[in-house]
Amino acid sequence: MVASQLAVGCAEPLYIPQARAIADTLHFPCIDQVDPRFVADYPVLLWLDDLGLSLQVTGRKAPGPVRAEFVSGKAGYRREHGGGAGQLVAKAVGLQRASKPPHVLDATAGLGQDAYVLAGLGCEVTLLERSPVIHALLADGLVRAAGDPDAGPLVARMYLQAGDSIERLRSQDGTIADVIYLDPMFPHRDKSARVKKEMELFRPIVGSDDDAPELLAIALERAAYRVVVKRPRKAPVVDGPAPSTQLEGKSSRYDIYALRALP
Incomplete structure (x- = not known):
């Protein structure tokens, strides 16, 4: 997967500054607040929500996110x-x-x-x-x-x-x-x-x-x-x-x- 196939997005407006900072660091586009189910331009997002950062496949039937989890x-x-x-x-x-x-x-x-x-x-x-x-x-x-x-x-x-x-x-x-x-x-x-x-x-x-x-x-x-x-x-x-x-x-x-x- 090349960089053009991955973007950074987030669930809420309050996460936009952090999402943009991550995108700048990794040199990926940031599409700000978005619902992954309705994203067509990128097959995978680095996705930021209240549970943290994850990899999230886009599309209506996409599986749930993958994240590094040590608490639960x-x-x-x-x-x-x-x-x-x-x-x-x-x-x-x-x-x-x-x-x-x-x-x-x-x-x-x-x-x-x-x-x-x-x-x-x-x-x-x-x-x-x-x-x-x-x-x-x-x-x-x-x-x-x-x-x-x-x-x-x-x-x-x-x-x-x-x-x-x-x-x-x-x-x-x-x-x-x-x-x-x-x-x-x-x-x-x-x-x-x-x-x-x-x-x-x-x-x-x-x-x-x-x-x-x-x-x-x-x-x-x-x-x-x-x-x-x-x-x-x-x-x-x-x-x-x-x-x-x-x-x-x-x-x-x-x-x-x-x-x-x-x-």
Whole structure:
């Protein structure tokens, strides 16, 4: 999806100044207050309403918005019912074996859901996101969550940065995190597979991460203890060294590249 296919809009006049500021920052047109159901010129909006910033498909039969959400929804439910200690992502980064929660660099942050699980388990998580659109969504979600008494202490352990992860990692010397976590966009899928709504929106915006092998290679040089790559369960491994081990769930798989034992 190119810039000409995306615009910024809002639900109420009071959000127009903020919508225009977002549009200026991202170099997108702003169509001010509008009802997404009746927008024909843009297939997707960055949409601002009283719930925050979201991606909203336009048209009468469009699905609901996609936003970074840490207070309610799945993230809120998980937080209220014991966190995510039993989730595979927690096992993959080595939380069960480490004497203390590791510092995790999430180099493909997306909407930050896995990072939020890890932050809820005590990890300090640095998030890198190279798509300006996805970064804007994630930044908005973190700001909203910071004001919540329950989610606030968790997102305080999440540090969002903008930029290309490969360039960032190459610009550093030595190891920069205990664990580096990668969840690259998979370029192909089985037509019969169910695809999450956010993935349907994200793919044309961010494309496929064809440079995943390059990112894995530099991550292996910058992680102190391990690199974890999240993949669709039946997807091939990222080109490069073979993983040390794998953890497989119903729909996802975690390829673990162990460099040395976690302290």
